[in-house]
Amino acid sequence: MATYQDSRYNIALPSGAGGSLVHIKTIAASSDSTISFVDGTSDVVLDNTYRTYIFKFINIHAGSDDVLFSVGFRDGSTAYDATKTTTLFQTEHNESDSGTPVFTYATGDDLAQGTGFQVMTRNLGTGNDECASGELWLFNPSSTTYVKHFMFKSNINSNDDSSDASYGAGYCNVTAAIDAVQFKFNSGNIDAGTFKLYGIA
Amino acid sequence: MATYASIKYDMDLSSNATGTGAMTLLSTQTASSSSTISFTSGIDSTYKEYVFKFYDIHPATNDTELQVGFRDGSTAYDATKTTTYFNSLHYENDSATSLAYVAGHDQAQATGFLKIITTGLGNDNDQSCAGELILYDPSNTTFVKHFISRGTAAHQEDLTQDVFVAGYCNVTAAIDGVQFKMSSGDIDSGVIKLYGIS
Secondary structure, X not given: OOOHHHHOOOOOOOOOOOOOEEEEEEEEEEEEOOEEEEOOOOOOOOOOOOOEEEEEEEEEEEOOOOXXXXXXXXXXXXXXXXXXXXXXXXXEEEOOOOOOOEEEEOHXXXXXXXOOOEEOOOOEOOOOOOOEEEEEEEEOOOOOOOOEEEEEEEEXXXXXXXXXXXXXXXXXXXXXXXXXXXXXXXXXXXXXXXXXXXXXX | OOOHHHHOOOOOOOOOOOOOOOEXXXXXXXXXXXXXXXXXXXXXXXXXXXEEEEEEEEEOOOOEEEEEEEEOOOOOOOOOEXXXXXXEEEEOOOOOEEEEEOHHHOOOOEOOOEEEEEEEEOOOOOOOEEEEEEEEOOOXXXXXXXXXXXXXXXXXXXXXXXXXXXXXXXXXXXXXXXXXXXXXXXXXXXXXXXXXXX
């Protein structure tokens, strides 16, 4: 016999209420050295439930001046040191319109089989209104056959008062599953900001 | 007395309810010889992220660009912006390709409308542009307001262009309205949708 419990969600939703983008977890930073999304912890899902995961980082404010926002992936141990090969290119345009805008491949901040964190921005400041926003897509992290692809984009109000955009992509060159993702600055804390994790059903 | 029609959606769905989504359609506007397309409501603190999607934007005038302006307190869409702009292109006849920063299309503390798709959209019957613009946390009154867009266009010189724009409204006032228009002439036709991401 069908019960209310069985049937209560079998209803037509109003226009706009449906969708394949499923919110999984929101974390607000407050003077945190790192922000981590760990599968199976604090309601975080980062496994074979979804083939695509999207991390959104909104208004990330640095605790220290002149720092780079970055990401690391966990592939079996407790460390966020999955081997990565990546590309990164960036733009920069000063508020004063001085000099030539930057449009460059960021050789120093890409990785070639590196285990360190991947840089996702240019240099942030700590001005009250300065911050970073953007998103990171991670594809099929639970695969144990293929490398794990990711791509990201971000924009910042930099420490030298410019609009800087970063566009990166790459893969974790491991066949182990990626079961956690961590964000941090290369120095100092994440003073404030919002991190959101979504799955695409 | 409340009717079923008025109360049927006023319920909490569990986290495992299928069909629920984090991307909510807020508004759809269809251009028809429109000088501007404006979104003047629904942009507030409800969502930390808003996404505009452009479909088949067809200009009335040849060799024009789709532009955006942001409203930050007054009735004008003149929020100060600093931005970057680069694009790739490829001619249909394979005669040339390019990947370049376009200095003439970026802004430095400017209040005018920002070109976000192409350097010369064509108005042939089959030419148009499409893409999306992400606006982060527009109601925030502490930080600048970041935005990132990407669009593709059928250029009036019969080439495809892939356009990347990013920047921020360098204001601490909330952004409560967004307007789109061509650099010259009307938006002959097209659809712009606004979504909130919860």
